[in-house]
Amino acid sequence: MSPIYLIAVAVIAIALLLFLVMKLKWPAYLALLAVSVLTALAAGIAIQEVIPTVIAGMGTTLGNVALLVGLGAMLGGIIEKTGGAEIIARKAAKVLGKDRLGPALLIASGLVAIPIFFDVAFIILVPIIFSFAKASAHKSPIALGAPVAVFMVFIHNAVPPHPGIVGSTTLLNPDVMGLVTILGILLAIPMGFVIWWLSKRIMARGSWEMSPEIAEKYADAGAANLGSGDREVDGGAGSGRAAITTADPVTGTSTTTAVRERTITTPSAGAVVALILLPIVMIAIGTVGKLIVEPETPVANVLAFIGAPALALLVACVLAMYLLGVRHGWGKQDMSDIMDSALAPAAIVVFVTGAGGVFARVLTESGIGDAVSGMLVDAGVPIIFLAFILALIFKVAQGSGTVATLTAAGLVQSTVAAGGYSELQVALIILAIAMGSVSLSHINDSGFWIATKFIGLSVAGGLKTWTFMCTVVGFLGMAIVSVAWLLASAIA
Known part of the structure; x- marks a missing residue:
């Protein structure tokens, strides 16, 4: 055409x-x-x-x-x-x-x-x-x-x-x-x-x-x-201990159980910045490595793997789950x-x-x-x-x-x-x-x-x-x- x-x-x-x-x-x-x-x-x-x-x-x-x-x-x-x-x-x-x-x-x-x-x-x-x-x-x-x-x-x-x-x-x-x-x-x-x-x-x-x-x-x-670096946030239930009362549906007997409530804290700014920069640094390693290392060599292949954007973000996500979440009280x-x-x-x-x-x-x-x-x-x-x-x-x-x-x-x-x-x-x-x-x-x-x-x-x-x-x-x-x-x- x-x-x-x-x-x-x-x-x-x-x-x-x-x-x-x-x-x-x-x-x-x-x-x-x-x-x-x-x-x-x-x-x-x-x-x-x-x-x-x-x-x-x-x-x-x-x-x-x-x-x-x-x-x-x-x-x-x-x-x-x-x-x-x-x-x-x-x-x-x-x-x-x-x-x-x-x-x-x-x-x-x-x-x-x-x-x-x-x-x-x-x-x-x-x-x-x-x-x-x-x-x-x-x-x-x-x-x-x-x-x-x-x-x-x-x-x-x-x-x-x-x-x-x-x-x-x-x-x-x-x-x-x-x-x-x-x-x-x-x-x-x-x-x-x-x-x-x-x-x-x-x-x-x-x-x-x-x-x-x-x-x-x-x-x-x-x-x-502006003077506070970190702050503690109540996770909805507060901190310390609380009591949960349950009743038996047959006998009507009540049972009180003490449970520990979870306190959620805010991560440090350094940890957050590090996790944002981590994939960028990994990508930079792969990109610069491609320019200075002979292609198709074992070192070049390893650097390309490290610098793959998908891997860099995957690593950052896995680390973020623990460093920003679980470590600070998130389940x-x-x-x-x-x-x-x-x-x-x-x-x-x-x-x-x-x-x-x-x-x-x-x-x-x-x-x-x-x-x-x-x-x-x-x-x-x-x-x-x-x-x-x-x-x-x-x-x-x-x-x-x-x-x-x-x-x-x-x-x-x-x-x-x-x-x-x-x-x-x-x-x-x-x-x-x-x-x-x-x-x-x-x-x-x-x-x-x-x-x-x-x-x-x-x-x-x-x-x-x-x-x-x-x-x-x-x-x-x-x-x-x-x-x-x-x-x-x-x-x-």
Whole structure:
């Protein structure tokens, strides 16, 4: 089929996908699968090959995504429920001092955002944002909440094990997952400084009034106890001993039994930070080892095993069960329930990511990806900018960063596979897609509403803060990636 026809099919498919998700409110999973089937038929894939293509796309994508997102969700669930997120924020404030509460909270939020999905992580930190803002004598929590929200969503889009970046990496080259993780974290560090600098100047330009309900909550919020490192939390029954009385149903005789109640304590900030950093260090060992050790040797194989992201998260989860849970009074069944419950929201993300992989597979197998990316490449658009532009278009149109990254990765997959790019170049292409998925976030993005509603911003205020800062860091991040691309191309 002609490239023009295939491009027309792609345009119609994307428009239909956006219509189903945005106007008819179809679940993204269902919309992606339905559009994938229709696109495959329209693009000339044989009817008997349509469903096998769907299955292949789902299976290929879920191999990495299900492992990483599932384990990441479990680790995040443990950190959340055991009070780890709160204790990191408090400890950071204690170390940096009361006068540096904002930067302390930003640093803490960055650590919390690595293993925990943005929406959950931000909601966990909202009470801390309120109390820190109160202690810093801010008129509203917006001054601290806005930069924290933007920094966390940047990490969500740019650092595995979050679904969008994991899915796009799986599509383009699963072997660079560790490299993408390290580069994503390195990129997030300067972005944290930029976000804080931007937020201070934005806040200085307006009064930023809160919504009435948030203003009321903020008035009732107490300042954080910044001097406390750990705190003891009553596990629901208190500490010490209690008595349970049971009655015999036949004789009516009552028996009183003394039982020891459990006290649940909060883990130390050091333990929480160590467990967050552990998988990062393991991945770094594998990635650096690949560069300095001869391939296919026993040492290289051991380093690759240690640095596999799935193993790194598995080890962190197993250790977290004991170090953050059992050791601090949580029962074995409690920890099992916490980890199982963390999989429920993750399952939705996994299935949507898998469906995005199906759409990407159809785009590749039908030749649509070659046609679209080929047209833009022929027009002189470098692959690094092509990846960024495609992700940006999908982000603006439908809001979901995950869908934007997967669709963009599907469109450039064939071009990347045929381009003979080095692993570093492929990792930079993946980060370019991530930067596109961060930029221009607005009212069709769920993250926009989570950030604005929880800290009391109006829609206009959200556009002036969240949208503006997301766009600046997305484009600035893309500029940094572009410079790295030039250096990588010179080396290659």
